[in-house]
Structures are given as structure tokens and as C-alpha cells.
Amino acid sequence: MKDIFIEIKNRIDKYGYHRYLIKPHKTPRYSYTIGLLNSLGFELLFGGGIFYENNYDLELIFKGIINVLLKDKKSRKIHLKDLGNFEIKEVDSSWSSLMMFGALDYYNLDKINTFQIFPVDNEKSTLDTPDMTKPWVQDNKAWKYLDDTISWNYDVPERSLVFTNLNALRGCRLTEYFRFELNEWEIFSGNGAKEPKESIRIVPLFVLIGIDPSIENFLNDPVGKGKFRDSSNENNMIWYNWE
Structure with a gap:
């Protein structure tokens, strides 16, 4: 020291x-x-x-x-x-x-x-x-976890990260969710496949959960699974499974 x-x-x-x-x-x-x-x-x-x-x-x-x-x-x-x-x-x-x-x-x-x-x-x-x-x-x-006395109580790795876009991080409605690895997700507002590289960011998973708590319901989805919802209808809050 x-x-x-x-x-x-x-x-x-x-x-x-x-x-x-x-x-x-x-x-x-x-x-x-x-x-x-x-x-x-x-x-x-x-x-x-x-x-x-x-x-x-x-x-x-x-x-x-x-x-x-x-x-x-x-x-x-x-x-x-x-x-x-x-x-x-x-x-x-x-x-x-x-x-x-x-x-x-x-x-x-x-x-x-x-x-x-x-x-x-x-x-x-x-x-x-x-x-x-x-x-x-x-x-x-x-x-939340700035306080290291608070126990991690989720069945996902503590260092779980998300690839997302700036619109999602500005509070725009989230429309795509996919778990690629045990500790990696993609969560986007809009079409992630068309998102320009300069708008992509990597943040801790709980940043996105703070923006939209409904994501918390999907944390135990298997790797290789995801969900989406209608990006054209702001009032449709229902998530659907990718086929």
C-alpha cells in the first residue's frame, strides 16, 4: 500500500x-x-x-x-x-x-x-x-452492489454484461433480449442487427434491469434463448419467445 x-x-x-x-x-x-x-x-x-x-x-x-x-x-x-x-x-x-x-x-x-x-x-x-x-x-x-455487504442473490454470474445501444441507455423502450453466453446478453431498443457499431455499448446487466425491471423475469432463460416485443407498438409490453 x-x-x-x-x-x-x-x-x-x-x-x-x-x-x-x-x-x-x-x-x-x-x-x-x-x-x-x-x-x-x-x-x-x-x-x-x-x-x-x-x-x-x-x-x-x-x-x-x-x-x-x-x-x-x-x-x-x-x-x-x-x-x-x-x-x-x-x-x-x-x-x-x-x-x-x-x-x-x-x-x-x-x-x-x-x-x-x-x-x-x-x-x-x-x-x-x-x-x-x-x-x-x-x-x-x-x-445497488456498491455496498459489498449486500449479497448477490441471482442465479447469474456477478459480472454479467450486456451488449446494448445508446437508445436503450437513454430510456427508449427495450424490444430485443437474447442470452448468448452464461454471463453475456444482448438487449436492444430497436433492431440490434441494424445498430451502427458506434452506438453499441457494454454495461453491467443490472443497468438494463434498472431501466426495465421486466427483464428480471428472464434471467434464468437458457443460453441461446431470447425474447422480443413489437417495436412498432409502444403500448404492447408483452414479450414473445424467439422461434
């Missing part, structure tokens, strides 16, 4: 901060800083936001927002060219205490002042991004 802290300090001394990236597992991907507490009085946390799927874009977002805040730490609405518009919101400590163990350990604190990076453009917003201004609750299925 001492070696890790030395490495973090060296990065803070060189770049002004260190950024952790927590890859998706039972919960969505998220990223947070260590080192800004000294310069800004708070750290930054970006939860979900899978529209920005690659780490390079995340780094540009963090760098751009940090540069603005270093000039005016009270800035709360920030535009970044080619990346979009963001709000900076104060995080309820119930979230940071479950997500930012590296920062808490580094500073030897029980709580840490944190602000959330929140995408606000409709086309770049996805439902894996929680509102961290409100206290964390386990009712939020996508983020």
Missing part, C-alpha cells in the same frame, strides 16, 4: 491529480480524482456516463473541467468543445464513501468533499449516470 501511495503522490506532484478508473463489474464504470483537495478543496467523481465509452474521452473531460475549476472553483456549468456540456454537483457523502476508497485511504479520512461531473446534453446522457446529490439507496439497481 505504501508503494501505491508514493506512486499516487508522484502523479499528483507531476500532473496536479491522480485519476482512478474503476471498470464495470457488478456496477457501472466510474472514475474519480485524488489530489484536487489541496488545490480546489474537493475531488471530482464521474459515475456511469457510458456515452463517453473510452478512457481517452474521460481524461479529456477531467482535464478540461479541472482547468476551468482551477481558474474559478465556483464554476458549476461547463462547456467543453467537442465533448458537450456538464454540471458540477455536490455529492452526497453516502456515494463517495462507497466509491472512493482510494481517496479516503490516501487522505486517511472517513468523508471527503466531492463533486460529480454530470453530462447534461440529452444525446450524451445515459441512465447509468445517477444523481449523486441525493443519498445512495439500494433501490437503484444499477448501483
Whole structure:
């Protein structure tokens, strides 16, 4: 642990901060800083936001927002060219205490002042991004398992992932469901076969269950089985088996 802290300090001394990236597992991907507490009085946390799927874009977002805040730490609405518009919101400590163990350990604190990076453009917003201004609750299925004292009570692997599309992640009606592997599904809004590659995302299964809880009824379907529903009729909520 001492070696890790030395490495973090060296990065803070060189770049002004260190950024952790927590890859998706039972919960969505998220990223947070260590080192800004000294310069800004708070750290930054970006939860979900899978529209920005690659780490390079995340780094540009963090760098751009940090540069603005270093000039005016009270800035709360920030535009970044080619990346979009963001709000900076104060995080309820119930979230940071479950997500930012590296920062808490580094500073030897029980709580840490944190602000959330929140995408606000409709086309770049996805439902894996929680509102961290409100206290964390386990009712939020996508983020339920941040609390590792909560037992996994499903007959699917904990690291179950879904190939899906941005429309599904924006809350559009889900219409296709297929289990390809023991821990892999495809769940789309619209015709997945016609979905452009740039709109495909990979997220934890429970992001999609949070969007449409009816999927929970199909988790034990065998590998190689799936369901669909009429994509032309928004009122038809019935799922049918693929023949």
C-alpha cells in the first residue's frame, strides 16, 4: 500500500491529480480524482456516463473541467468543445464513501468533499449516470452492489454484461433480449442487427434491469434463448419467445 501511495503522490506532484478508473463489474464504470483537495478543496467523481465509452474521452473531460475549476472553483456549468456540456454537483457523502476508497485511504479520512461531473446534453446522457446529490439507496439497481455487504442473490454470474445501444441507455423502450453466453446478453431498443457499431455499448446487466425491471423475469432463460416485443407498438409490453 505504501508503494501505491508514493506512486499516487508522484502523479499528483507531476500532473496536479491522480485519476482512478474503476471498470464495470457488478456496477457501472466510474472514475474519480485524488489530489484536487489541496488545490480546489474537493475531488471530482464521474459515475456511469457510458456515452463517453473510452478512457481517452474521460481524461479529456477531467482535464478540461479541472482547468476551468482551477481558474474559478465556483464554476458549476461547463462547456467543453467537442465533448458537450456538464454540471458540477455536490455529492452526497453516502456515494463517495462507497466509491472512493482510494481517496479516503490516501487522505486517511472517513468523508471527503466531492463533486460529480454530470453530462447534461440529452444525446450524451445515459441512465447509468445517477444523481449523486441525493443519498445512495439500494433501490437503484444499477448501483445497488456498491455496498459489498449486500449479497448477490441471482442465479447469474456477478459480472454479467450486456451488449446494448445508446437508445436503450437513454430510456427508449427495450424490444430485443437474447442470452448468448452464461454471463453475456444482448438487449436492444430497436433492431440490434441494424445498430451502427458506434452506438453499441457494454454495461453491467443490472443497468438494463434498472431501466426495465421486466427483464428480471428472464434471467434464468437458457443460453441461446431470447425474447422480443413489437417495436412498432409502444403500448404492447408483452414479450414473445424467439422461434
